Amino acid sequence: MELAYLWPVTAAIDEHGRLTIGGCDVAGLAQQYGTPLYLLDEATFRDACRAYVAALRAGYPGESAVHYASKAWLNTAIAHLVANEGLGLDVVSGGELYVALRAGFPPERIHMHGNAKPRAELEQALAAGIGQIVVDNLDELALLVSLTAHRSQPQPVALRLAPAIAADTHAHIQTGQATSKFGLPLAALDTAAGLLRDTPGLRLVGLHAHLGSQLFDLAPYAAAVGVLLDCAAHLRERYALTIAEINPGGGLGVAYVSGQEHPDVTAYAALLGRTLAEGCARRGLPLPRLVIEPGRSIVARAGVALYTVIATRPLPPSHDPGAATRFVHVDGGMGDNIRPALYGAHYTAILATRAHAPAEETVHISGRYCESGDVLLHHAHMPRAVVGDIVAVAAAGAYTLSMASTYNLVPRPAVLLVSDGTARLIQRRETYEDLATRDVPVLLEQWHVPPHRPVPANSE
Ligand SMILES: Cc1ncc(COP(=O)(O)O)c(C=O)c1O
Structure with a gap:
């Protein structure tokens, strides 16, 4: 697998096929901090x-x-x-x-x-x-x-x-x-x-x-x-x-x-x-x-997005040898990276614990958001991904989190700064409480509930 230019300068794959960035085991960070998770090298x-x-x-x-x-x-x-x-x-x-x-x-x-x-x-x-x-x-x-x-x-x-x-x-x-x-x-x-x-x-x-x-x-x-x-x-x-x-x-x-x-x-x-x-x-x-x-050219390559595979969905068989066989649904998507949906941007992804494994299938890596256009990668050639795998997306630093939304009221990801084997939390994950803090509650007693008026028959 080619790491040059796409992945951070510190990216490496260890002898077990695990991706490390800034000297940190990427899948380990995903487990510790949860996903979706962004790393800044x-x-x-x-x-x-x-x-x-x-x-x-x-x-x-x-x-x-x-x-x-x-x-x-x-x-x-x-x-x-x-x-x-x-x-x-x-x-x-x-x-x-x-x-x-x-x-x-x-x-x-x-x-x-x-x-x-x-x-x-x-x-x-x-x-x-x-x-x-x-x-x-x-x-x-x-x-x-x-x-x-x-x-x-x-x-x-x-x-x-x-x-x-x-x-x-x-x-x-x-x-x-x-x-x-x-x-x-x-x-x-x-x-x-x-x-x-x-x-x-x-x-x-x-x-x-x-x-x-x-x-x-x-x-x-x-x-x-x-x-x-x-x-x-x-x-x-x-x-x-x-x-x-x-x-x-x-x-x-x-x-x-x-x-x-x-x-x-x-x-x-x-x-x-x-x-x-x-x-x-x-x-x-x-x-x-x-x-x-x-x-972009300062920050894109420094950023890596991590997602967990949540589910998969088979696609109908096709005669086209390049056709995708499955959707691989991950726990992020257009909320943290709108670029593929907005202007067809392309990305590269690998499995963080099997980075050396050969590609076995062509899949669409699909996001969790309620839009059919929420597909992070179309036709990605990957080893066979299973539920729980960590997908790492390269060059994810530019115009991703800066364009992030809370669509579907999904909290925005945490960000870690990785360097010399240390990961520091530089932006915490958004919480459900964060999502509601700007809302002004309307107490039930203040509501004017109109009395129920039955609709008369033949009312047209
Ligand atoms: C005025 C201006 N300067 C600089 C930039 C940075 O561009 P880039 O991130 O492609 O280097 C932009 C991006 O839209 C811009 O509008």
């Missing part, structure tokens, strides 16, 4: 942060910074790891900002995104003194102008532009095209610049674009840097505005299944660095700070 997460920082330093002669896109997965421990690795943090909501600040994340290293930031969340960001608000549209800009009218210290902002570049990825995660809901159309740049030039409460520091997620082709990134530099040159010429920061977003893809391309962080950073440096030289611009915002 500390070494993989830290390695990914460091790889990005090193690649940018090597690939770009100017100043650079890596911001972790917390929408991929954020909790207090992740905020601590990101801060400890010296990265910045991108948030897209007051909730993400709250968790980051509560974890002690330095506000000056936080950027806030979002195409529809409510006024209260902008006020929250301004009050916290975050490093940058990335303005997505003219309405947001107008609101920020009024919110910062009396400030003595201007709030740094960047403009997110829609560079009209359609990157090759699933439509749901494509964001740089002209028709995207995200970002200022290029035609609106002058209006924004005019407003910013005359607004002392805001200081334009950067231009930003994000093309989408799960991208493997690097060429669109170079194109996006070119668009941002053209805009920077235009702003300098027309408005005497200096753009100190260029941010081509995040989005580098990761491998979810064997044989899928693996992102080359070094090549990506080198391309960005070269394009930016050469583009600045050509346009006579000073080297700006290069900021990138990876999420």
Whole structure:
């Protein structure tokens, strides 16, 4: 079985065929903490942060910074790891900002995104003194102008532009095209610049674009840097505005299944660095700070999801040799990982105690939720799974728990940070009590129970 790229860097299979991650026996953790259970491998997460920082330093002669896109997965421990690795943090909501600040994340290293930031969340960001608000549209800009009218210290902002570049990825995660809901159309740049030039409460520091997620082709990134530099040159010429920061977003893809391309962080950073440096030289611009915002490619591989097989269900015989023979029902699914149901995402799974066993059958690994679309893996080639087996799903760190729901009122899983043979609980399993805490009870005595009125015969 191939562990490289899909599983955490610490993943190993012992002589009994048991999967270990971070030096911990995975099935043992499942037994101790229950399932569904998510593991976050500390070494993989830290390695990914460091790889990005090193690649940018090597690939770009100017100043650079890596911001972790917390929408991929954020909790207090992740905020601590990101801060400890010296990265910045991108948030897209007051909730993400709250968790980051509560974890002690330095506000000056936080950027806030979002195409529809409510006024209260902008006020929250301004009050916290975050490093940058990335303005997505003219309405947001107008609101920020009024919110910062009396400030003595201007709030740094960047403009997110829609560079009209359609990157090759699933439509749901494509964001740089002209028709995207995200970002200022290029035609609106002058209006924004005019407003910013005359607004002392805001200081334009950067231009930003994000093309989408799960991208493997690097060429669109170079194109996006070119668009941002053209805009920077235009702003300098027309408005005497200096753009100190260029941010081509995040989005580098990761491998979810064997044989899928693996992102080359070094090549990506080198391309960005070269394009930016050469583009600045050509346009006579000073080297700006290069900021990138990876999420998925930092956290996906560090995460592993564990489920217990609850039941199986045979499928009718088929003449198609590739057809699945059974559903293997597990105790999680779309509540903790909506990606397969939402956009047909693929994953890789193994049995945690028989990782060496040869594949004997093709099955669908189906979730427990009351939706036929709740299938985590279609056509998975597995050893014969039996009730009680632990299924481990690789590359489960990104956009899984951060998109989790309590559908069917199933509590959300616990999360363990694994490292050097130790597992630490960093997020406890949700309880039934948690599920009901927001509910406001209506006492029976307060109900107005209408008197029973018999329906008369021939009442139509
Ligand atoms: C503005 C912005 N930056 C960064 C990211 C992170 O993308 P990824 O997790 O694919 O690296 C996203 C994801 O949607 C985003 O919208």
